[in-house]
Amino acid sequence: MEETPIPEIRVHPIRNGTVIDHITAGQALNVLNILNIPNPSSGVVSIIINAPSVHGIKDVVKIEGRELNVEEVDRISLIAPKATINIIRNFEVSGKTHVHIPEKVSGVVKCINPNCISNSNEPVTSRFTVKPDGRKITLRCSYCERTISEDIGNHLL
Amino acid sequence: MTFKDLHIISMKSFSRDMIDHILDTAEKLEPIASSKSKSDLLKGKVLAVMFFEPSTRTRMSFETAMMRLGGDVLSLGSVDASSIAKGETLADTIRVVEGYSNAIVLRHNKEGAAQLASEFSSVPIINAGDGAGHHPTQTFLDLYTIRRESHLDGLKIALAGDLKYGRTVHSLCYALSLYGAEITLVSPKELRMPAEIIDDLKSHNIKVRETDSIEEAISDVDVLYATRIQKERFPDPAEYRKVANSLQITPELLEKAKPELKVMHPLPRTNEIDPRVDGTPHACYFRQSFYGVPVRMALLALVMGALK
Ligand SMILES: [Zn+2]
Numbered sequence: 001m002e003e004t005p006i007p008e009i010r011v012h013p014i015r016n017g018t019v020i021d022h023i024t025a026g027q028a029l030n031v032l033n034i035l036n037i038p039n040p041s042s043g044v045v046s047i048i049i050n051a052p053s054v055h056g057i058k059d060v061v062k063i064e065g066r067e068l069n070v071e072e073v074d075r076i077s078l079i080a081p082k083a084t085i086n087i088i089r090n091f092e093v094s095g096k097t098h099v100h101i102p103e104k105v106s107g108v109v110k111c112i113n114p115n116c117i118s119n120s121n122e123p124v125t126s127r128f129t130v131k132p133d134g135r136k137i138t139l140r141c142s143y144c145e146r147t148i149s150e151d152i153g154n155h156l157l
Numbered sequence: 158m159t160f161k162d163l164h165i166i167s168m169k170s171f172s173r174d175m176i177d178h179i180l181d182t183a184e185k186l187e188p189i190a191s192s193k194s195k196s197d198l199l200k201g202k203v204l205a206v207m208f209f210e211p212s213t214r215t216r217m218s219f220e221t222a223m224m225r226l227g228g229d230v231l232s233l234g235s236v237d238a239s240s241i242a243k244g245e246t247l248a249d250t251i252r253v254v255e256g257y258s259n260a261i262v263l264r265h266n267k268e269g270a271a272q273l274a275s276e277f278s279s280v281p282i283i284n285a286g287d288g289a290g291h292h293p294t295q296t297f298l299d300l301y302t303i304r305r306e307s308h309l310d311g312l313k314i315a316l317a318g319d320l321k322y323g324r325t326v327h328s329l330c331y332a333l334s335l336y337g338a339e340i341t342l343v344s345p346k347e348l349r350m351p352a353e354i355i356d357d358l359k360s361h362n363i364k365v366r367e368t369d370s371i372e373e374a375i376s377d378v379d380v381l382y383a384t385r386i387q388k389e390r391f392p393d394p395a396e397y398r399k400v401a402n403s404l405q406i407t408p409e410l411l412e413k414a415k416p417e418l419k420v421m422h423p424l425p426r427t428n429e430i431d432p433r434v435d436g437t438p439h440a441c442y443f444r445q446s447f448y449g450v451p452v453r454m455a456l457l458a459l460v461m462g463a464l465k
């Protein structure tokens with residue numbers, strides 16, 4: 001018996017803005033957190049959680065009237081390394097990029113080691129080297145060398 | 158290869174060539190360390206020694222090394238009495254002290270402190286231990302001891318005791334992996350070497366085996382490196398006594414060892430080594446502690462640019 005194909009997008013198309021697709025399932029709310037959403041000027045935001053796709057389930061976030069900057073995309077890559085960023089202009093996809101996983105991130109994640117010098121009142125920002133590891137990402141603290149690979153979303157600054 | 162102005166933070170930034178050069182330099186300086194000759198190699202240079210937590214031996218070893226080379230030592234007094242107690246950041250303290258000195262030895266209770274210090278200092282930082290993090294000069298002196306008392310190439314070594322929390326054995330393992338050693342890990346199950354370190358060693362093609370019996374490990378190794386087992390790791394004092402006794406090194410146990418076996422220990426020891434071992438040819442832990450001086454002399458002379 002043939003299954004009915006599942007419609008890919010369940011909310012209405014947007015005129016201008018960004019569709020972040022293929023977000024690791026469960027990470028949509030962390031993506032919003034990175035983008036400082038909701039806030040009063042954030043415009044209409046739609047979220048799809050646990051949408052079926054060819055590679056299993058995924059989350060999707062659609063933001064009207066906003067295009068993301070490089071830094072925001074770098075941050076998203078840490079919790080959703082397979083995400084794609086679709087820029088929509090006048091109902092058309094005008095650009096589609098995969099997130100880029102940076103080699104280092106600064107001031108994005110807090111070290112999980114309570115005894116790490118970066119968690120004291122020193123004039124430094126946290127800094128990690130990023131290691132892609134299959135579908136996962138490992139962060140290594142540049143100060144204490146402790147690694148974070150689980151629940152990176154919970155340690156975002 | 159230049160060591161001038163190099164920060165010494167972690168063993169991971171040293172290649173085998175660099176380590177060999179440091180050990181060769183230490184060997185040249187050893188007669189000065191034992192006061193058989195004098196040197197003014199570091200005359201006019203100042204070493205700032207900043208210990209935010211006490212470690213008398215490491216401090217004395219650095220101070221001796223600097224003095225034997227004719228240099229001066231500037232000590233940060235006790236932490237309570239200094240501005241640190243008033244809430245000054247380490248970054249600020251470093252930026253002040255670098256103006257007084259040609260190199261800074263730092264010991265701190267927080268992990269990553271030496272790395273942070275190096276980002277604020279124009280003079281070389283030497284990490285003398287940061288929390289549960291690195292203590293590279295201990296590893297250099299361990300390697301020097303192995304080279305002087307036994308041999309580094311084709312070494313068979315057993316590491317016994319607290320392999321879980323013992324940071325010195327972690328960096329020693331990493332360094333030994335550069336020399337293709339065969340490593341036997343001896344520990345109670347509560348204090349086994351972390352799996353990621355064992356994986357790391359295996360990925361360097363190092364033969365690693367684990368056991369909880371020191372008797373089984375001792376018969377074919379060249380070096381037995383014992384570490385201190387801390388009572389506070391065990392909630393049950395009876396459990397601690399059982400473990401401490403099962404890993405104790407005694408003259409009877411050493412009868413099963415090769416005659417040339419060397420027993421090492423970073424000191425201070427509690428009861429890992431029976432004092433009756435001290436008089437045997439196997440004991441080399443007191444010389445090991447002395448070797449800290451030529452090794453630290455070499456590091457100081459190299460990072461201050463007095464030797465190449
Ligand atoms: Zn850290």
